[in-house]
Amino acid sequence: LPTIDPPAEGPEFLVVANRLPIDRDDSGDEPGWKTAPGGLVTGLAPVVRRASGAWIGWPGITDTDVDPFEHDGMHLVPVRLSSEDFQMYYEGFSNGTLWPLFHDVIAPPAFHRTWWDKYLEVNTRFAIRTAETAGKNATVWVHDYQLFLVPQLLRSMRPDVSIGFFLHIPFPPVELYSQLPWRSEILRGVQGADLIGFQRPTDAANFRRCVRKHSGFITKGDDITVTADPDLGTEEHITRAAHYPISVDTDALIELADTPAIQARAQEIRRELGNPDIVILGTDRMDYTKGLRHRLKAVHELLREGRLDKDKVTFVQIATPSRERLDHYKQIRTEVELAVGHTNGEFSGLHNQVIHYFHYSFPRDEMTAFYLAADVMLVTPLRDGMNLVAKEYTACRTDDSGALVLSEFAGAADQLTQAVLINPHDITELKNGIMRAVGMEVREQRRRMRPMRRRLKDETVHTWARSFLSDLAWIAGAEPVPLET
Numbered sequence: 258l259p260t261i262d263p264p265a266e267g268p269e270f271l272v273v274a275n276r277l278p279i280d281r282d283d284s285g286d287e288p289g290w291k292t293a294p295g296g297l298v299t300g301l302a303p304v305v306r307r308a309s310g311a312w313i314g315w316p317g318i319t320d321t322d323v324d325p326f327e328h329d330g331m332h333l334v335p336v337r338l339s340s341e342d343f344q345m346y347y348e349g350f351s352n353g354t355l356w357p358l359f360h361d362v363i364a365p366p367a368f369h370r371t372w373w374d375k376y377l378e379v380n381t382r383f384a385i386r387t388a389e390t391a392g393k394n395a396t397v398w399v400h401d402y403q404l405f406l407v408p409q410l411l412r413s414m415r416p417d418v419s420i421g422f423f424l425h426i427p428f429p430p431v432e433l434y435s436q437l438p439w440r441s442e443i444l445r446g447v448q449g450a451d452l453i454g455f456q457r458p459t460d461a462a463n464f465r466r467c468v469r470k471h472s473g474f475i476t477k478g479d480d481i482t483v484t485a486d487p488d489l490g491t492e493e494h495i496t497r498a499a500h501y502p503i504s505v506d507t508d509a510l511i512e513l514a515d516t517p518a519i520q521a522r523a524q525e526i527r528r529e530l531g532n533p534d535i536v537i538l539g540t541d542r543m544d545y546t547k548g549l550r551h552r553l554k555a556v557h558e559l560l561r562e563g564r565l566d567k568d569k570v571t572f573v574q575i576a577t578p579s580r581e582r583l584d585h586y587k588q589i590r591t592e593v594e595l596a597v598g599h600t601n602g603e604f605s606g607l608h609n610q611v612i613h614y615f616h617y618s619f620p621r622d623e624m625t626a627f628y629l630a631a632d633v634m635l636v637t638p639l640r641d642g643m644n645l646v647a648k649e650y651t652a653c654r655t656d657d658s659g660a661l662v663l664s665e666f667a668g669a670a671d672q673l674t675q676a677v678l679i680n681p682h683d684i685t686e687l688k689n690g691i692m693r694a695v696g697m698e699v700r701e702q703r704r705r706m707r708p709m710r711r712r713l714k715d716e717t718v719h720t721w722a723r724s725f726l727s728d729l730a731w732i733a734g735a736e737p738v739p740l741e742t
């Protein structure tokens with residue numbers, strides 16, 4: 258790739274992610290925009306907004322050119338994807354190969370050379386767009402598994418910029434990663450960054466092991482010496498691979514949770530549910546990694562055994578639509594809906610529906626009201642990079658009440674250590690965890706919530722961005738991005 262001159266004027270701080278923070282929504286009479294799904298957007302939007310940065314990404318609609326535009330204090334730069342790109346780069350290589358491989362092969366990954374070719378092509382498009390947009394000596398922060406190749410491609414076109422990369426999902430153990438036919442290319446691509454961030458220490462350690470095995474580079478502590486590559490025209494550099502656990506915008510969540518209208522709505526939700534003694538809540542993307550089947554099985558068995566009283570307990574499960582054309586996603590939806598129907602058929606009455614299931618997403622205010630209405634929150638994925646829902650629930654419980662049941666396979670378990678931690682594969686342990694939370698006295702709830710909430714006050718998404726970006730500036734020998742506090 259040729260080197261590209263920086264534009265005369267361009268942003269000093271750019272985020273590059275597969276998705277823009279908003280999705281084009283053409284379902285109504287007029288084309289509109291709605292918040293894009295997933296934890297990446299939840300986490301990054303407040304950071305980019307505060308920094309008045311630029312965001313390069315796909316606008317959620319195929320075969321359509323969208324001009325750059327301003328939104329909510331951010332400069333958004335759309336990257337066009339054709340329906341073929343969508344199918345082979347997004348549904349294919351990103352979500353049919355990398356996603357399952359990086360989530361413990363819960364679903365079998367598929368390896369197709371045509372998908373890889375498209376992944377390389379689309380990553381190159383993102384890199385060129387970034388190279389043409391970024392101001393001189395800018396800081397570019399690339400996000401997630403859809404864009405592993407962007408750092409190296411960008412480095413060869415724009416050696417002046419500092420490049421950070423953050424992986425929101427787990428990094429698998431070397432034995433699984435090694436299955437990937439393009440294992441060396443992916444490593445080389447991401448090592449174009451000056452700093453590579455992961456959610457958990459184990460993710461960073463897995464990555465460094467893979468680098469030693471498949472790139473043959475020397476690592477010392479967190480640092481990797483990436484040797485010069487004459488083919489790519491790049492010089493030797495050091496890249497650091499370390500963990501930077503992402504968090505939430507705690508103050509903003511507390512402010513929402515303290516809003517009288519939202520608190521009133523939470524009471525209303527409980528009334529509309531028929532004033533059950535206990536409201537249990539789960540909210541996830543409809544994804545096979547989230548442990549929804551296991552969770553529903555546990556709830557069913559507890560009802561059957563009478564340990565959960567169908568007249569006193571209501572379970573609300575929100576499962577927002579995701580990657581709906583992929584077979585494994587169709588399958589999990591069918592399984593979830595069968596299980597919900599099965600349990601409701603057996604235990605609901607005319608006035609008490611045991612499971613309320615929603616296959617759509619709720620606006621932020623309504624979601625906050627749900628958090629406030631829920632006595633017990635179930636976050637029980639089989640594997641999850643971080644899971645910001647667990648942190649959102651905790652941050653919103655401003656009176657320190659409520660009980661969180663949390664999978665040890667979610668990154669959040671490293672910070673939310675006072676949650677009821679469970680192994681979701683162990684249905685007996687999951688059931689006991691749910692009962693422990695349901696029966697927990699308010700005093701114990703507070704004893705657990707208080708330290709977790711204190712931690713979220715100190716460890717927010719803003720402190721996360723600051724610590725990553727100041728380390729990046731130090732490693733790259735550049736000026737740190739000025740982030741307002």
Ligand code: G6P
Nearest residue numbers: 276294295296297401425426580
């Ligand atoms: C996870 C991934 C994100 C992704 C989000 C939503 O949080 O880490 O990169 O954007 O899921 O998935 P989607 O495929 O709809 O972008």
